[in-house]
Amino acid sequence: MSQKVTIIGCGSTGMATAAYLSKLGNSVTLCDTVEQAADFADITAQGGIFLAGALKDDAPVAIDCLTNDFGAAIKSSPLVLICCSAGRHKEVIELVAPELEEGQAVLFVPGNMGSFLLQKALQKLNKKNIITAEMSGSLWACRRRAPGKVLVALPPAPKKIAAYPTKETPAAVEAFSVLFPVEACENVIEATLNSPNVVSHVGGSILNAVQIEKRGDDFAMFQEGLSEVFIKCMRELGKERLAVLEGVGLTFFGKDDEPLFRMLMGEPPAQFADFKALEGPSSLSHRYVSEDAGCGVALLVSLAKAYGVSVPLSENFLNIAGFVNDTDYMAEGYTLENLGLSGLTLEGLKQAL
DSSP, X not given: OOOEEEEEOOSHHHHHHHHHHHHTTOEEEEEOOTTTOTHHHHHHHHTSBEEEETTOOSSOBOOSEEESOXXXXXXXXXXXXXXXXGGGHHHHHHHHGGGOOTTOEEEESSOTTHHHHHHHHHHHTTOOSOEEEEESSOSOOEEEEETTEEEEOXXXXXXXXXXXXXGGHHHHHHHHTXXXXXXXXXXXXXXXHTSTHHHHHHHHHHXXXXXXXXXXXXOBHHHHSOOHHHHHHHHHHHHHHHHHHHHTTOOOOSOOSHHHHHXXXXXXXXXXXXXXXXXXXXXXXXXXXXXXXXXXXXXXXHHHHHHTOOOHHHHHHHHHHHXXXXXXXXXXXXXXXXXXXXXXXXXXXXHHO
């Protein structure tokens, strides 16, 4: 059955999601600010969004509506997907929250505690009965290749989501399963920490700092940045993440990335060629560092400190990232203290979510 859905965000994830859902027969509105929607003119001129890679289509995929009017976009859709980096979440929440009404459901793709922040904004506006949920990781590994053209490196796969508050997760799963396969996870912290980026992006970027500075936009971590030292560090960071999740009574539901890294170090099957060649990060201020340090690793380290788990390597990479970017991620990031969740017992934390 065709669904009406609004997608906020005209970056690669937003465009890929808009085209994917439109191909499935849904009525899609793609919305973003004027400053972020430069591709709208090209999408209109070429008759839609071109998809390459795993979702390749020789014809452009038409989108029902392209708009900069957040009010009109949100009013028209019971389902809203916010597809932008965490660095834009606060900006987008300020635009979205006043327009949402009872009965609507919002999903952050990817999440990074976005649903938590949105629900707090809605509470200040005295708005109720609006589902706010988030996805663990993103729907796609993708890149914008040209205006209105997106490469999707891997096919879609079932994803885990959680709502804030947690009691709304079953309703969120029911609402968004009409668009793509989703399953429930425990809560938004579990969703955030299970993203593979929490382990690979910050540490991987620091390990490749010299090459990133030299190559800039031409650097591709999974093509040029993998090594035995990289894998050794990722293995230990993965153990630290697992220790934190288990220490606070949550589950690791992701995959061990070491087999993937070793496959990519050699000659991977053809279906992984696009993924291996994905460029990034282009600098140490790239979202691989700024977003995942502030949202994921800062939260991980904060939980470790609060509940007595040792994560020395995660702390070290976070400190180095903060030093090179002149940013105190523990002071500015999504820590328990900054989220208003500090000083709680484990049971209290669970109840607060």
